[in-house]
Amino acid sequence: MMPSADEVQELVAHVPLFGSLRSESLKHILEQTSARLVEDGSRQFISRHGQEVTDVSIIMDGWVMRYDLLADGRRQILEFGTSGDTVGPFGTTATHHQYFVQTITPVRRWILDAESFSAAARKEPELHRRLTLLAFTALSEREDMVTDLGRRSAPERIARLILRLLARMDRAGSSKGNQYDFPFKQSHIADATGLTAVHVNRTLMSFRKSNAVRIDNGVLTVVNIDVLLLLAEMTMADFNALKRKGPA
Amino acid sequence: MMPSADEVQELVAHVPLFGSLRSESLKHILEQTSARLVEDGSRQFISRHGQEVTDVSIIMDGWVMRYDLLADGRRQILEFGTSGDTVGPFGTTATHHQYFVQTITPVRRWILDAESFSAAARKEPELHRRLTLLAFTALSEREDMVTDLGRRSAPERIARLILRLLARMDRAGSSKGNQYDFPFKQSHIADATGLTAVHVNRTLMSFRKSNAVRIDNGVLTVVNIDVLLLLAEMTMADFNALKRKGPA
DNA sequence: CGTGCGCTTGAGATACTTCAATGCTAGTGG
DNA sequence: CCACTAGCATTGAAGTATCTCAAGCGCACG
Numbered sequence: 001m002m003p004s005a006d007e008v009q010e011l012v013a014h015v016p017l018f019g020s021l022r023s024e025s026l027k028h029i030l031e032q033t034s035a036r037l038v039e040d041g042s043r044q045f046i047s048r049h050g051q052e053v054t055d056v057s058i059i060m061d062g063w064v065m066r067y068d069l070l071a072d073g074r075r076q077i078l079e080f081g082t083s084g085d086t087v088g089p090f091g092t093t094a095t096h097h098q099y100f101v102q103t104i105t106p107v108r109r110w111i112l113d114a115e116s117f118s119a120a121a122r123k124e125p126e127l128h129r130r131l132t133l134l135a136f137t138a139l140s141e142r143e144d145m146v147t148d149l150g151r152r153s154a155p156e157r158i159a160r161l162i163l164r165l166l167a168r169m170d171r172a173g174s175s176k177g178n179q180y181d182f183p184f185k186q187s188h189i190a191d192a193t194g195l196t197a198v199h200v201n202r203t204l205m206s207f208r209k210s211n212a213v214r215i216d217n218g219v220l221t222v223v224n225i226d227v228l229l230l231l232a233e234m235t236m237a238d239f240n241a242l243k244r245k246g247p248a
Numbered sequence: 249m250m251p252s253a254d255e256v257q258e259l260v261a262h263v264p265l266f267g268s269l270r271s272e273s274l275k276h277i278l279e280q281t282s283a284r285l286v287e288d289g290s291r292q293f294i295s296r297h298g299q300e301v302t303d304v305s306i307i308m309d310g311w312v313m314r315y316d317l318l319a320d321g322r323r324q325i326l327e328f329g330t331s332g333d334t335v336g337p338f339g340t341t342a343t344h345h346q347y348f349v350q351t352i353t354p355v356r357r358w359i360l361d362a363e364s365f366s367a368a369a370r371k372e373p374e375l376h377r378r379l380t381l382l383a384f385t386a387l388s389e390r391e392d393m394v395t396d397l398g399r400r401s402a403p404e405r406i407a408r409l410i411l412r413l414l415a416r417m418d419r420a421g422s423s424k425g426n427q428y429d430f431p432f433k434q435s436h437i438a439d440a441t442g443l444t445a446v447h448v449n450r451t452l453m454s455f456r457k458s459n460a461v462r463i464d465n466g467v468l469t470v471v472n473i474d475v476l477l478l479l480a481e482m483t484m485a486d487f488n489a490l491k492r493k494g495p496a
Numbered sequence: 497c498g499t500g501c502g503c504t505t506g507a508g509a510t511a512c513t514t515c516a517a518t519g520c521t522a523g524t525g526g
Numbered sequence: 527c528c529a530c531t532a533g534c535a536t537t538g539a540a541g542t543a544t545c546t547c548a549a550g551c552g553c554a555c556g
Binding site for chain 2: 068070071074075076078093098099128131132133135136138139140142143145146147149150151152191193194233
């Protein structure tokens, strides 16, 4: 499936990894990696722990999650990904997947051949630089998460997750004022914050009562961002820094 | 202070970041970055949150920790570093430090000028590749930590930290059989695992009683690695994989 | 010979979990 | 069009892992 000019345009515009490439080079990379556009429904596996790594995905629409699954069923979500995000152990030398990646909503994504993608990154310095930047950005995000899980209370963790997602949506222009689509179940929030779904529910109820945030029918509304920031122990400046963060 | 041939040799041999450079190129890089060798005592700050980034450190001897400090004093240790490790936001574009880095034991380290180090990484592809590899390795380690803090009990977290450090020491050849130098206080373990020092103490006492591990006079002894692995929910294969991990 | 830091232990508090039940909504098959 | 089911949110009640506060002890250091 040959990428059209429009599709190449969309990739350059919305995918940080490709943001600084000339359409020319990108088109060449897409050809080299046998890029194809596919669609998946909800709850589909994109990759599983232990599987061989054969390709790299770039999300165009919808949400996926990457998670770790322990023997007894405990689950830790490491990352939510949406349009513009890259999933897969791109850049590492790992030959097998370490984690599970699964769709949450229906997803439209590009699939690139992993091996030729690595080769392209080696040949194209700009792509290599972007890849490195992506790694450091992810590292910083994951370190924030370590502090959250290690040292912050349930309300703080949840408030911060909500704000991180809000910043992400703002950056992508996908939030209308103080509202954004929120396709996650309470169990997703639980597994991302290291809590139980029941406790997430109680905390969310308290957020609702204190007029900070409410979630109805898959839409999250920030009723009062000052209250939310207080719960998250963040200043407005911190929040603005969050928006600037992300894969630039 | 001009690096001697012996010093260059030591850097190539023990610092993953430089492991694949020719002595020639390394010497050139060290000159470009005004590399100097310094020594610090215990509990010295190497950098503080908010400070401007001016240099990059490479530890030759001793231990440092990098941590996040919340307004109310809660502390989360993100990483312990020792010989061969690089500390500092090398590779990112951040102009200011995000975390605190402090020595635990006396430390001998090289200091490289940050700006010219970045420049060197841009010019020397092999260095750039190593930097990227380092970032992905760190990312993977930090993701393990997220799962530990989010989903594992106190004994599991502590057992896994001990095993991760043991693997690190084995890799560096710094462990004698089942013993290694352990300069950390129980409060360090607490802040690395998201627990309190009191609870770490109780858990460590139980490890001692169950003949898994004991710590005496700054030396950690793995009495029975099978028991320890059980506590950590790890197999011997997992542990061996840990040893192979790390910045190759 | 005090003083401080780290380790140890006890007792009580609490944030979060577990188990269990109820209700709501959307989808499915008859 | 209704009965049935499944998934998710909500709430109550009881349990527990971990925390907090507090005290004592040993050792190193000045």
